[in-house]
Every structure is written in C-alpha cells, then in structure tokens.
Amino acid sequence: MSSALTVAPPSTPPAEGCIDTQVLGSVLLIGINRPAKRNGWTAPMFRQLAEAYTRLDDDPQLRVGVLHAAGDHFTAGLDLPAISAYLKSGERIIPEGLVEPYDFGRPGYRRRAKPMVLAVKGICFTVGIELMLGADIVVAADDCRFSQMEVQRGIMATGGATLRMAERAGTGNALLHLLTADEFGSAEALRLNFVQKVVPAGRELDEAIAIAQRIAAQAPLAVVATRLNVLKAIEQGQAAAVADFVPVQQRLANSEDAAEGVRAFVERRPAQFSGR
Template identity: 70%
Template sequence: MNTPFQPPTPTPLHPEGSIDTEVRGSVLLIGINRPNKRNGFTPKMYRELGLAYTQLDDDPALRVGVLHAFGEHFTAGLDLPTIAPLMQRGEKAVPLGLVDPVDLGMPGYRRRTKPMLVAVQGITYTLGIELMLAADIVVAADNCRFSQLEVKRGIMATGGATLRMAERAGLGNALLHLLTGDEFGAAEALRLNFVQKVVPAGQALPTALALAEVIAEQAPLAVVATRQNVLKAIEHGPLVAMHDFIDTQQRLSRSEDAREGVQSFIDKRPARFTGR
C-alpha cells in the first residue's frame, strides 16, 4: 500500500524569505518559502538555494532533489528591488564554489550531478522558468501561469532562458515568449517541452515526489552517468557524448551496483543499490 503523501512543513516566515530543506529517505525536498510575496527571490533566498543544491550533491545518502514552493505560487521571479543592486555591480547572489541552481557552467561554480525534479504551480515567472529549464523533469499544475517577462523590466533573462527555450521549443517559439513577455499556461508549456507532465492543481508536488522516489530506487552511479551523457549530447553534440560510451560502461559494469543488478535479476527480486 502506498504511503499517503505528507506535505512538507515550512519554517516560520522570514522577512527576506527562506529556502527550506527536508530529507525524505534519499530524496531532498527543497522548498521556496516566501508565500506572502509570491515567493519572490531575495539575495538571501538565492544564496540558500545554492546551498541546498550543494547539499544534494555533497551528501552521499541523497540521490534526487525535488524543488517546490509553499503557498499558491511557485515564484514571481527575482525581487528586483533587492536584486538590482547586485546586477548593477555585476555580482552573483550565489557564492563561488557552490552548485549553480541554473546550471550554466560559469567559471567558479559547480554543476549539479544528481537529478533534480521541479513541481510548479500558479505564478511561475522569470527565474521560476529558468530553474525549471535547468532541472531534469518538471511537473506542472494545470493552474500555472508562466512568463519570461524581463523585456518588460528593461533587462535580459540571464539564468538560461535565452539558451534553453530555443533548444526545447525552437527559435520561433522561444522568441515569441522571450520578446513579448506574454503569459501562457500549462498546456503551452507542455507543447513547448518546458514541462513533462501536467496534473490537477495540488498534485504537482506529490507527483514529482513519487517520480523522484522511483528514480532514487535505481542504481545511483548509472543514474548520474546517464544524466551527464544526455547533457553532454545536448551541449556538445552526440558524437562527443558517444566517445564516453565504452569507458563509462566499463566503469559501471565493474561496480557493486552492476553486480547487484545482475544478481537481483537472477533472484527475481528488487535490487538493493548502494551507489558503489
């Protein structure tokens, strides 16, 4: 019998918001917690998000992350009055040396290695879309309202939207939304491959968590290697990614998890992977 979904409990509200983490087995829930301001990101929140992503990658007991938000909305994006001074100085809110939540591979930042799922609902603007596109699997509630509206504020999206929207949806579809800053719904986001599943409102987080738990049951080394090879194919081309096939498969096939995978097949039982 499936265990009933238990929603995460937010910490008390902080004036500058917070990023709350909760460990569930080998899954790390990462919660955006500033619902009274539509979860608009302050520098404090962005810094804590980088710390949470780094926690996921650094803790060997964690296998998958799930990013979600408290309240009715995912995020209205950056809180510009608090973030603008950093932009004007050319500074980043996430300290160097941490995992970059938008996974751009910028100098001084680490790239995430473990899978990240995102559950979105309600208003999901600017940074919210970029966090989605930087993740691996996105579950959207059917009440989502998306907008990449930087052009309406006199700035440019620099969290990956200009790179990933066209890769997912094609040049014309990307520019349609990037240059107009219009608002669109979950059905359009699904059509454009920005999200992978659309579910009724209230079901995005339970669905994302269930998917994360399935991924967490698989062999961790194989999951990371598979994800990295897919990303390499997208970013550098299939011929480059193909060159990793033999070495990676040789390394994986010598692991304890590969032996367990074979033995579990012989024994006709679920595998018990350890990440070794």
C-alpha cells in the same frame, strides 16, 4: 497514502524569505519559502538554494532533489528592489564554489550531477521558468501561469532562458515568449517541452515526489552517468557523448551496483543499490 502527507509544513520565514529542506529517504525536498511575497527571490534565497543543491550532490545518502514552493505560487520572479543593486553592479549573488542552480556552467561554479525534479504551481515567472529549464523533469499544476517578462522590466533573462527555450521549443517559439513577455499556461508549456507532465492543481508535489522516488530506486551511479551523458550530447555534440560510452560503461559494469543488478535479475527480486 499520498506522498505529500509526509512533507513537513513550511517554516515561518524571515522577511527576506528562505529555503527549507527536508529529507525523505533518499530524496531531498527543497522548498522555496516566501509566500507572502509570492516567493519573490532575494539574495539570501539564491544563496540558500545553491547551498541546498550543493548538499544534494555532496551527501552520498541523497540521490534525487525535488524543488517545490510554499503557498499558492511557485514564484513571481525576482524581487527587483532587493536584487537591482546586484544587477547594476554585476556582483555575484551566489558564492563561488557552490552548485549553481541554473546549471549552465558559469566559471567558478559546480555543475549538478544528481537529478532534480520540480513541482510548479500558480504563478511561475522569470526565475521560475529558468529553474525549470535548468532542472531535469518538471511536473506542472494545470493552473500555472508562465511568463518570461524581463524585457518588460528593461533587463534580459540571464538564468538560462535565452539558451534553453530555443533548444527545447525552437527559435520562433522561444522568441515569441521572450520578446513579448506574454503569459501562457500549462498546456503551452507542455507543448514547448518546458514541462514534462501536467496534473490537476494540488497533485503536482505528490507526482514530483513519486517520480523522484522511482529514480532514487535505480542504481545511483548509472543514473548520474546517464544524466551527464544526455547533457554532454546536448552541449558538446553526439561524438563527445559517444566517446564516453565504453569507458563509462566499463566503470559501471565493474561496480557493486552492477553486480547487485545481475543478482536481483537472477533472483527475481528488486535490486538494493548502494551507490558503489
């Protein structure tokens, strides 16, 4: 049975849109829900998204998040008339103390610890690309249309594109798309390492859920530690990541999950991890 068959249909959203959530076992599905406006982002949607990311990290029963969208498109980007006042004033849309979905460590916000998988489709502009780059694994439908078009609107990308496009794809490739505001497809996004898999349209959510469920079956403490060590190496350098090897491994090796991993190996059965 297709995993997406277990996904509840989206709620009827208010005019300003909303973020839906659904729990599938240890996976938190997070749905962008404003299809009538191509999932254009408003302030309430940003706040609710941060609340959903925070719920993922704070609930010990949840191990992985999957971000997806209602309708035919992932997102057309910012609803500029609804957001422009925040851009002009510098006022923060997301309340401090929550997990910041772009995950680049702004003061006042928490960094996400647990993995996030994205399923993107159709139009995926501006904010959509930056949410992809702030996630961990991205599955794209083969019909995606990507564009980082802020310069076309007289503003700058401030959700992480200027940081991560060059990190993933090199300076020239990053500036090609950042400075021209051009549109590119799923094959180019895969070439640039912005997405990790491209699948036929309609299968992207199934594939994202399957990946999330595979991650959720692993030892949760080890998953989080592995993810954070990769990010530390990228952000702080190899030496900082290597310095964590011994203390982190010692902590993990003394966990209940490590003992279960050994028992499962000896008994030749799948491990049942508790996250302790």
